[in-house]
Amino acid sequence: MLNRRSLLSLPLALAFTPSFAQPRRIGRLVIIGGAEDKLKDRVILQRFVALCGGVGSRIRVLSAASSDPASAWATYQSVFAELGVADCQPIAIPDREAAESSAVTDLILQADGIFISGGDQRRLMDLIWETEAFRALHAAFHLRGCCVGGTSAGAAVLSRNMLVQGEATIRPEKEVAELDIGLGFVAGAIVDQHFSERGRLGRLLSALAQRPQMLGVGVDEDTALVIERGQGIEVIGQGAVTIVDGRSMLSNHDSIDERERLELLAVRLHVLPAGHRYSLKPKVSQDRAIPAALLEAIGLLVAPGPIRG
């Protein structure tokens, strides 16, 4: 249920301290399906660092989704150090009071990259919803073009309509996918993670039945969907990203009760494997055709959500 109130606009200038201003960049999202390689090639985390601006960039790690934030921070501190990042700091948010502190918002607003660890997406949202930290995250992504990466729960939380932790369902059911409000950087899609590995198509389709105007995006483990705002998307890592598009779907969702069985007709499905890039405006010279249905879906993915400032 979307049980959080809409944020009333707080003048952005309050959250967006001019001293941190930088030339505007394209906001990028690195949406990781969990279990990304941290030991070997580290393709995804390397790319995240590159998209932040390289090893000289300021990377901040938000591990508040984890039940053990210190340990999650230590893991990424070590990985980013091994990748050569000199300036990597934790954004510690043990409670909502911290989420209102200028220490936290300063860390967020100075970041070139923010990495959100796994855990429980709801734990993170409960800590930051409607706080200064939340507004600072929006200012950082939307105005400063900070690169935001998230893995597992940290990927799910990037959606506006956020899937919460819960049991997988083997097939679509009416009330099985619980949705809440997430950070909202992906406004037009519901992101699920550990997708193929945990057989989550049923759950994603269940969510789609509730929000047929959205896309469902399932990201496999050790795989990331990179979204470049206004430009295109790319899949990197080892697996695939599955997009289910229910915008032309016929569903009985609104006419059945929760014990009745869900019917979903004419869903579109795309399997985008790692190594492929899809531009919103493909060059005429490209020999590769992208179906109109996928181009539309990409358009939805690269559109930024509203700023909550």
Add this chain to the structure above:
Amino acid sequence: MLNRRSLLSLPLALAFTPSFAQPRRIGRLVIIGGAEDKLKDRVILQRFVALCGGVGSRIRVLSAASSDPASAWATYQSVFAELGVADCQPIAIPDREAAESSAVTDLILQADGIFISGGDQRRLMDLIWETEAFRALHAAFHLRGCCVGGTSAGAAVLSRNMLVQGEATIRPEKEVAELDIGLGFVAGAIVDQHFSERGRLGRLLSALAQRPQMLGVGVDEDTALVIERGQGIEVIGQGAVTIVDGRSMLSNHDSIDERERLELLAVRLHVLPAGHRYSLKPKVSQDRAIPAALLEAIGLLVAPGPIRG
């Protein structure tokens, strides 16, 4: 691989003994995803018996796909007896010699219903391919309108392009789905079973990439797809039937090697839950719209394959 040679036509009259002739009926298939209820309501097996003509009909059980055909026969003998069927007999095919015998073809050609048990679909095909029993099965279904039911391997074998036993793959891959020729009663679709329970979407999409002109049909456990030739389809039991339709799909299957990753764009997906019926020619009075894409798919499903006589 489709490694079996096309059958040359043997005059049907040889296989189709007039003494067994009956008024022509609509051939029906009851394609069960395995693990159908045999103890409680037995919705699916009850329906199978009804479609054969009721408890007075002659039901024959083909259990040669099983590694223990006698035990499989005993199971269904007992269930069909409990359901009130008086004339239920096994079609014992221990070897290919038996599959050429008139004892076996007589049993097949006199049947009102033939039930094919689980096991290994390839074991069954190895025993009957190009035999008199195979031709008799075609004559029974296509000419006599015998109802044919199959569960698990017995469902997979109903396809012309038959998925063989094999490991599930969590996501679509180029060479992961092994196909062989099956009985061919479902000519336009590849049938998979235990579908949602074993997370077989990846495998079915892999098969679809090899045969993009086919539909992929995934049947859940304790669920059956009933196909009425030329008329329509119905889903019964507890779960759902998932149809993936790749006929408008763009895929890189033919341009990659087997280590490269499969891309599948613009696949259509339908989730048809138990309790729903879909007619090829929906009545104008029905308030329920069936999308054109699904109607086309139903058209493919209800079209009979070629007779191998």
